[in-house]
Amino acid sequence: xxxxxxxxxxxxxxxxxxxxxxxxxxxxxxxxxxxxxxxxxxxxxxxxxxxxxxxxxxxxxxxxxxxxxxxxxxxxxxxxxxxxxxxxxxxxxxxxxxxxxxxxxxxxxxxxxxxxxxxxxxxxxxxxxxxxxxxxxxxxxxxxxxxxxxxxxxxxxxxxxxxxxxxxxxxxxxxxxxxxxxxxxxxxxxxxxxxxxxxxxxxxxxxxxxxxxxxxxxxxxxxxxxxxxxxxxxxxxxxxxxxxxxxxxxxxxxxxxxxxxxxxxxxxxxxxxxxxxxxxxxxxxxxxxxxxxxxxxxxxxxxxxxxxxxxxxxxxxxxxxxxxxxxxxxxxxxxxxxxxxxxxxxxxxxxxxxxxxxxxxxxxxxxxxxxxxxx
Amino acid sequence: xxxxxxxxxxxxxxxxxxxxxxxxxxxxxxxxxxxxxxxxxxxxxxxxxxxxxxxxxxxxxxxxxxxxxxxxxxxxxxxxxxxxxxx
Numbered sequence: 001x002x003x004x005x006x007x008x009x010x011x012x013x014x015x016x017x018x019x020x021x022x023x024x025x026x027x028x029x030x031x032x033x034x035x036x037x038x039x040x041x042x043x044x045x046x047x048x049x050x051x052x053x054x055x056x057x058x059x060x061x062x063x064x065x066x067x068x069x070x071x072x073x074x075x076x077x078x079x080x081x082x083x084x085x086x087x088x089x090x091x092x093x094x095x096x097x098x099x100x101x102x103x104x105x106x107x108x109x110x111x112x113x114x115x116x117x118x119x120x121x122x123x124x125x126x127x128x129x130x131x132x133x134x135x136x137x138x139x140x141x142x143x144x145x146x147x148x149x150x151x152x153x154x155x156x157x158x159x160x161x162x163x164x165x166x167x168x169x170x171x172x173x174x175x176x177x178x179x180x181x182x183x184x185x186x187x188x189x190x191x192x193x194x195x196x197x198x199x200x201x202x203x204x205x206x207x208x209x210x211x212x213x214x215x216x217x218x219x220x221x222x223x224x225x226x227x228x229x230x231x232x233x234x235x236x237x238x239x240x241x242x243x244x245x246x247x248x249x250x251x252x253x254x255x256x257x258x259x260x261x262x263x264x265x266x267x268x269x270x271x272x273x274x275x276x277x278x279x280x281x282x283x284x285x286x287x288x289x290x291x292x293x294x295x296x297x298x299x300x301x302x303x304x305x306x307x308x309x310x311x312x313x314x315x316x317x318x319x320x321x322x323x324x325x326x327x328x329x330x331x332x333x334x335x336x337x338x339x340x341x342x343x344x345x346x347x348x349x350x351x352x353x354x355x356x357x358x359x360x361x362x363x364x365x366x367x368x369x370x371x372x373x374x375x
Numbered sequence: 376x377x378x379x380x381x382x383x384x385x386x387x388x389x390x391x392x393x394x395x396x397x398x399x400x401x402x403x404x405x406x407x408x409x410x411x412x413x414x415x416x417x418x419x420x421x422x423x424x425x426x427x428x429x430x431x432x433x434x435x436x437x438x439x440x441x442x443x444x445x446x447x448x449x450x451x452x453x454x455x456x457x458x459x460x461x462x
Contacts, residue, residue: 017419018419019415019416021419022416022445025445027447029446030442030445031443032442033441033445034441034442035421041419043442
């Protein structure tokens with residue numbers, strides 16, 4: 001054994017040591033075997049074999065009095081095991097220090113019309129390296145402003161390991177944006193009042209318009225006869241007619257549920273019916289309601305239960321003259337018309353039109369209100 | 376440990392084939408006894424070390440004897456070797 005190699009010193013106590021040492025020597029080479037007493041022997045083995053020797057000795061029932069490790073391998077291992085945590089912390093710290101010098105992500109704030117991906121791509125392209133020390137934020141700000149016209153102001157800062165880009169986009173006046181749309185009528189009605197602020201009128205007072213008709217065009221003709229786009233603005237008030245309708249039949253058939261019900265159920269698994277409760281349905285007329293659902297929640301097997309509910313109905317012919325129901329039908333039509341009434345809107349007039357023919361009577365209720373229809 | 380005696384034995388095996396499986400003793404100046412082909416240790420003390428070989432046993436007597444190395448079939452005794460006998 002080389003003097004500088006790592007080795008382990010054993011001191012053992014046992015009887016019949018010769019035999020036991022020979023057994024161990026068949027697997028591991030022993031060194032410097034010295035019997036210091038009749039039943040105590042010391043010897044050395046290579047450090048790499050010490051665990052093996054130790055287990056062999058124990059297996060033979062030998063009492064190990066002392067174990068000592070010597071040499072560089074043992075010391076290195078001790079350092080790595082005893083100081084493993086410290087070494088890990090140091091390695092992490094070193095790694096942190098190295099990676100802290102790099103930018104890992106780019107955060108972009110304040111974009112509305114501009115694409116963050118586009119800016120991020122531009123910045124990545126401009127940066128030769130993600131090393132913090134090599135990033136000139138002022139230079140990057142200038143390049144961003146030069147390459148993106150819509151950027152009004154930009155600030156670039158390195159925060160931690162992020163490159164934070166705050167952008168203020170320039171707001172163009174609507175005139176510069178162009179593309180104005182006309183003012184459309186939102187309701188049907190008769191125009192009663194026009195107050196044009198900007199644009200060209202497409203209607204006059206007294207005109208009847210429908211929802212969707214153009215009221216004001218988005219341009220003006222200047223003194224030179226040229227058309228100039230402007231944002232149309234106007235206050236246009238019209239009499240708006242809110243309609244509600246109800247219908248009366250002199251004679252009609254009504255379906256009435258008698259309240260008698262027959263309910264059948266089937267339990268199935270994978271389409272195979274396991275249980276069925278099929279009762280005969282003796283109703284002349286009925287309504288069938290079917291439903292299928294899982295038999296229970298969290299069921300491993302997908303049992304299904306199918307329910308069929310038969311509700312008995314009868315048909316009744318009802319004859320009633322319009323005069324008997326007139327007030328109800330008029331009120332019904334009025335209520336339908338009032339649904340379209342807006343909050344705090346003043347009713348100018350109310351009219352009811354009744355038309356009959358072929359046993360059917362139509363009640364049309366019209367409420368006239370004054371309402372701003374465009375702008 | 377380099378076993379160069381095997382090579383010598385192979386060369387002389389044409390003369391006596393039984394030498395191949397036998398033992399080898401090398402006594403260096405009465406200070407070191409190197410053995411190849413031992414079959415196990417029987418006695419270990421500072422004065423006497425006995426080990427088995429093919430066909431008998433070897434007794435090594437001396438003073439402050441230390442079994443410097445012991446492997447499956449080789450051993451090395453270090454100390455003041457006064458006598459080595461084969462039985």
